Amino acid sequence: MSDTNHGPFTAAVFNKYLDQEQLMATKCLQCNSLFIPPREICPECLDQQMMWVPLSGNGKVAAFTVIYVGPTFMNTQGYDRNNPPRP
Amino acid sequence: MITKKRSFGRGVAIVGAGMSQFGAFPDMTSRDLFVEAFHELRQSVDKGFDPRDIEILYLGNFSSELFEGQGHIAPIMADAVGLVPRPAVRVEDACASSGVALRQGILAVASGLYDMVLVGGIEKMTSLPTTEVTDTLAAAGDVLYEIPAGFTFPGFYAAIATTYMHQYGAQPEHFMHVAMKNHDNGSKNPKAQFGVTIEDWMEKRKASAIKKGKPVPTWSNVWDFFYDGKANPMIAWPLRLFDCSPITDGASAVLLVAQDIATRFTDAPIHIIGSGQASDYPLHDRNVLTSITAARRAAQSAYDMAGVSASDIRIAEVHDCFTIAEIVAIEDLGFFKPGTGYTMAQDGVTALDGIKPINTSGGLKAKGHPVGASGVGQTVEIWKQMRREAGDRQVSGDIPLALSHNVGATGQTCVVHIYERRN
Numbered sequence: 103m104s105d106t107n108h109g110p111f112t113a114a115v116f117n118k119y120l121d122q123e124q125l126m127a128t129k130c131l132q133c134n135s136l137f138i139p140p141r142e143i144c145p146e147c148l149d150q151q152m153m154w155v156p157l158s159g160n161g162k163v164a165a166f167t168v169i170y171v172g173p174t175f176m177n178t179q180g181y182d183r184n185n186p187p188r189p
Numbered sequence: 190m191i192t193k194k195r196s197f198g199r200g201v202a203i204v205g206a207g208m209s210q211f212g213a214f215p216d217m218t219s220r221d222l223f224v225e226a227f228h229e230l231r232q233s234v235d236k237g238f239d240p241r242d243i244e245i246l247y248l249g250n251f252s253s254e255l256f257e258g259q260g261h262i263a264p265i266m267a268d269a270v271g272l273v274p275r276p277a278v279r280v281e282d283a284c285a286s287s288g289v290a291l292r293q294g295i296l297a298v299a300s301g302l303y304d305m306v307l308v309g310g311i312e313k314m315t316s317l318p319t320t321e322v323t324d325t326l327a328a329a330g331d332v333l334y335e336i337p338a339g340f341t342f343p344g345f346y347a348a349i350a351t352t353y354m355h356q357y358g359a360q361p362e363h364f365m366h367v368a369m370k371n372h373d374n375g376s377k378n379p380k381a382q383f384g385v386t387i388e389d390w391m392e393k394r395k396a397s398a399i400k401k402g403k404p405v406p407t408w409s410n411v412w413d414f415f416y417d418g419k420a421n422p423m424i425a426w427p428l429r430l431f432d433c434s435p436i437t438d439g440a441s442a443v444l445l446v447a448q449d450i451a452t453r454f455t456d457a458p459i460h461i462i463g464s465g466q467a468s469d470y471p472l473h474d475r476n477v478l479t480s481i482t483a484a485r486r487a488a489q490s491a492y493d494m495a496g497v498s499a500s501d502i503r504i505a506e507v508h509d510c511f512t513i514a515e516i517v518a519i520e521d522l523g524f525f526k527p528g529t530g531y532t533m534a535q536d537g538v539t540a541l542d543g544i545k546p547i548n549t550s551g552g553l554k555a556k557g558h559p560v561g562a563s564g565v566g567q568t569v570e571i572w573k574q575m576r577r578e579a580g581d582r583q584v585s586g587d588i589p590l591a592l593s594h595n596v597g598a599t600g601q602t603c604v605v606h607i608y609e610r611r612n
Contacts (some may be wrong), residue, residue, distance in 0.1 A: 167351055
């Protein structure tokens with residue numbers, strides 16, 4: 103399934119919009135639930151009619167942490183216990 | 190969703206259990222460890238049994254491919270304990286792999302298809318450097334949306350911890366009390382990877398420094414140690430090294446039979462009377478972070494099937510991959526109200542001699558966490574406690590009902606079992 107204006111409900115399309123600094127969600131046309139990241143099938147009502155909708159990009163922080171022992175891909179960029187990534 | 194009460198087709202009992210030593214064993218492969226667990230299992234069957242009567246193996250394993258470069262590990266483990274040509278099934282649900290393998294074994298007996306089933310778990314983790322272990326474990330998260338953001342497993346549980354702290358007022362010191370309690374229990378478990386209390390650990394570090402002529406730590410109490418950024422470094426704020434379970438090699442195994450033949454093998458079988466399992470979205474996609482919803486659902490299914498409630502449970506082994514995880518677990522299981530679990534270790538409620546002993550084995554924290562073996566490892570402890578074979582860490586009095594709680598990743602999987610001793 104896809105949205106004729108924006109493309110299929112895939113990570114690739116989601117990431118393409120992120121690269122343009124646009125946060126996109128999928129909306130179920132049956133029950134109006136919003137999902138991010140994208141879903142092809144609505145987990146609330148299992149309907150399969152979805153559409154892409156842009157989000158404002160504003161939200162509330164639900165949780166945070168500072169990771170001192172990072173994954174390899176971040177370590178190789180110079181982050182480590184002495185230089186943790188900071189917001 | 191269909192939520193009717195479920196029951197087994199017939200009763201299922203444990204008649205034998207064993208585990209390898211948990212720890213770091215450079216000279217042992219997963220085959221050696223599984224054989225070690227199987228040896229202890231064979232010796233644990235009171236009236237003996239013929240291993241040729243085992244009909245199938247269900248094996249929990251998270252990632253032998255990434256840890257050891259060995260895929261298709263179930264028939265290899267079956268071979269190691271002499272079970273070829275019987276079917277061998279690997280079950281993978283991250284750190285809940287062997288808890289789910291146990292459930293599959295139970296269902297196979299309960300269905301009437303098999304009378305005797307071997308359930309095992311194995312993980313050989315220490316061949317890789319820590320950074321690669323961290324990357325391998327991260328594969329149990331959401332690799333599209335969580336891992337690219339830089340999350341690690343300590344990071345996920347740290348996010349749960351900060352949310353919990355914000356909502357309920359817990360402090361990192363409360364988490365450390367969970368670590369101290371579990372190390373106290375682990376010090377009484379000869380199979381544990383860290384079989385010492387934190388106080389003994391501190392003394393050892395001091396003695397080692399004196400011996401090597403290095404500066405001796407000046408800790409005067411456990412809190413000096415706790416705040417020492419070198420000895421107990423931050424891993425993901427607020428979780429420090431001693432909030433995290435270790436990287437472990439280990440194997441575990443239990444022998445299941447149909448209830449109606451259990452007394453052929455022992456006069457003290459442990460009956461499995463409840464089993465529940467649920468899944469959930471990845472952590473980033475949940476509405477609630479201070480509770481693991483799959484654990485609540487799995488527990489409810491298990492309680493409903495067993496016809497018992499949380500207050501009936503005498504002891505529990507819960508999935509304390511991080512200290513905060515034990516706090517969330519004892520609330521999710523209904524032992525304590527939401528937001529009250531964080532004081533229970535500090536207050537001694539969950540200690541060996543407390544009202545509700547939790548993780549008498551030392552938990553994943555002190556006993557060790559060979560991820561694919563941890564679920565069945567919990568069952569081995571329940572078996573020993575219920576049969577009063579737990580040595581120095583034996584809980585006093587009868588244990589008519591016990592529970593195990595095994596979580597995969599951040600709770601995308603949770604499986605709960607309830608055990609009964611009837612005589």
